[in-house]
Amino acid sequence: xAALNLLTTKGLSRNFGGLWAVHNVDFELPExxxxxxxxxxxxxxxxxxxLLCGRIPASSGSVxxxxxxxxxxxxxxxxxxxxxxxxxxxxxxxxxxxxxxxxLAVRRKHHGDANAVEGGVKAALSRVGLAxxxxxxxxxxxxxxxxxxEIAMGLGQQPRLLILDEPTQGLAESEVDDFKKLVxxxxxxxxxxxxxxxMDVVMDTADMITxxxxxxxxxxxxxxxxxxxxxxxxxxxxxx
Amino acid sequence: xxxxxxxxxxxxxxxxxxxxLQFVLPAYHxxxxxxxMVLAVYAMGYNMLFGYTGLLSLGHxxxxxxxxxxxxxxxxxxxxxxxxxxxxxxxxxLIVSAVVGxxxxxxxxxxxxxxxxxxxxxxxxxILLFGEYTRGDEGFVIQQPERVLxxxxxxxxxxxxxxALILFSVCLIITARVVQxxxxxxxxxxxxxxDRARMLGYDVLRHKLIAVIISGTMSGAAGAAYALxxxxxxxxxxxxxxxxxxxxxxxxxGAGTTIGPLVGTIFMFxxxxxxxxxxxxxxxxxxxxxxxxxxxxxxxxxxxxxxRALPWLP
Numbered sequence: 001x002a003a004l005n006l007l008t009t010k011g012l013s014r015n016f017g018g019l020w021a022v023h024n025v026d027f028e029l030p031e032x033x034x035x036x037x038x039x040x041x042x043x044x045x046x047x048x049x050x051l052l053c054g055r056i057p058a059s060s061g062s063v064x065x066x067x068x069x070x071x072x073x074x075x076x077x078x079x080x081x082x083x084x085x086x087x088x089x090x091x092x093x094x095x096x097x098x099x100x101x102x103x104l105a106v107r108r109k110h111h112g113d114a115n116a117v118e119g120g121v122k123a124a125l126s127r128v129g130l131a132x133x134x135x136x137x138x139x140x141x142x143x144x145x146x147x148x149x150e151i152a153m154g155l156g157q158q159p160r161l162l163i164l165d166e167p168t169q170g171l172a173e174s175e176v177d178d179f180k181k182l183v184x185x186x187x188x189x190x191x192x193x194x195x196x197x198x199m200d201v202v203m204d205t206a207d208m209i210t211x212x213x214x215x216x217x218x219x220x221x222x223x224x225x226x227x228x229x230x231x232x233x234x235x236x237x238x239x240x
Numbered sequence: 241x242x243x244x245x246x247x248x249x250x251x252x253x254x255x256x257x258x259x260x261l262q263f264v265l266p267a268y269h270x271x272x273x274x275x276x277m278v279l280a281v282y283a284m285g286y287n288m289l290f291g292y293t294g295l296l297s298l299g300h301x302x303x304x305x306x307x308x309x310x311x312x313x314x315x316x317x318x319x320x321x322x323x324x325x326x327x328x329x330x331x332x333x334l335i336v337s338a339v340v341g342x343x344x345x346x347x348x349x350x351x352x353x354x355x356x357x358x359x360x361x362x363x364x365x366x367i368l369l370f371g372e373y374t375r376g377d378e379g380f381v382i383q384q385p386e387r388v389l390x391x392x393x394x395x396x397x398x399x400x401x402x403x404a405l406i407l408f409s410v411c412l413i414i415t416a417r418v419v420q421x422x423x424x425x426x427x428x429x430x431x432x433x434x435d436r437a438r439m440l441g442y443d444v445l446r447h448k449l450i451a452v453i454i455s456g457t458m459s460g461a462a463g464a465a466y467a468l469x470x471x472x473x474x475x476x477x478x479x480x481x482x483x484x485x486x487x488x489x490x491x492x493x494g495a496g497t498t499i500g501p502l503v504g505t506i507f508m509f510x511x512x513x514x515x516x517x518x519x520x521x522x523x524x525x526x527x528x529x530x531x532x533x534x535x536x537x538x539x540x541x542x543x544x545x546x547x548r549a550l551p552w553l554p
Contacts, residue, residue, distance in 0.1 A: 074448065076441050093429055104426070
């Protein structure tokens, strides 16, 4: 039986001053899948996820989330429906403690229940290995740890769809390995959409890979078959 | 000790200290402190928006004046007793801040400053335009018989001090409580990183609007109390200086701290009071001190204290 689609886009497009950053994208993401979104620089990956979570309004087309048309909803309402988004350029509350950073992510769902918040914060911080730093100010962390905090804020929301925009950028190699394990652990409980340049991470974590090029879907395949796709090779390597 | 317990001790301590001071202060300073407490309520209202939500308004005199005229005009023309008049002042400020917030929050940053400034100027000019009723710049006096609230004559120094202390305490407790709630934490999140707060699923605009209303209503309560306790209503309280004062008090005392507004108001009040006793060029002394503080205590007095010694200060 085919899994239900958590997220569907139809003809999704975004035009920036005459240039189609994203053009006519039909995209389906089944519940529980880990999907990687790859493509050369400027392929429209970040714009595409921006359209999904409402940071960028669509020029045309529609976004359906959990069986509901969310195209007209502002970002915060889509997040409230169960999306979570981690920024490509680290965006945390630098002057607040790690605990408070994650608590802000957790609290929206557990309004007023201090124990649930405490538990949620601990769980999210432990998962990325930052539990012993809960009282530090987020701004004092190294860049790599800030990336992990950003992921913890995503996890803390217990989202149905977790969108990660280049999460491993700036991580040390050992941290990248931990990240891979983390994503594999999430598989099954959360649907993950991962923008990633590190092909190692993509090959080891993704169930399916979507390749964007010039704002359009170039290919959608499993990690096993995508290596042999000549169109993908051409887009990446400039051959053909 | 937990953050909540420390908060109770700190704020309880401040209120107790202010209560005790009335028995030891000489008459002159006793009167000053009553005035300072009411102005500190204004500063606390301003701090809710500026210090905790990160929105810089240049038009809070409009809310202060809404409270003041909401009380003064209903006493003068509708023969309201002091308590309904006080309520009318507070409700006026609530309505004005809801309308101004709804419109001004379509803008951000510098535009928000300009729009709030323009609203306040429009309010000031409206008061002058209806000079027949408001007596404009000259203002009008609220007579002693109209300042007896629930049998308590607010024209005597002791009662006046006590009334100011009650208003101050209520507003301090509200502030301390709000910033501990999840709602208050979201305001701080918006101040620190608005985009992040939005992408955590919080309705940023709604939170900002509620912050403007709390801030404006508290400022209006200060305006109404000022008129009731000191018996005068005038357009100068709606002028641009009265929008700048709370900004200065809060900056000096420490934006985003609960007791900073009180400390800043006391500091500025006595800075001018003491320097004017020394020289006629007292504004020069006040100005230089302000410049030095801005250079060397960027977070304000309480803010620096928090940074250097007491990181738990709310």
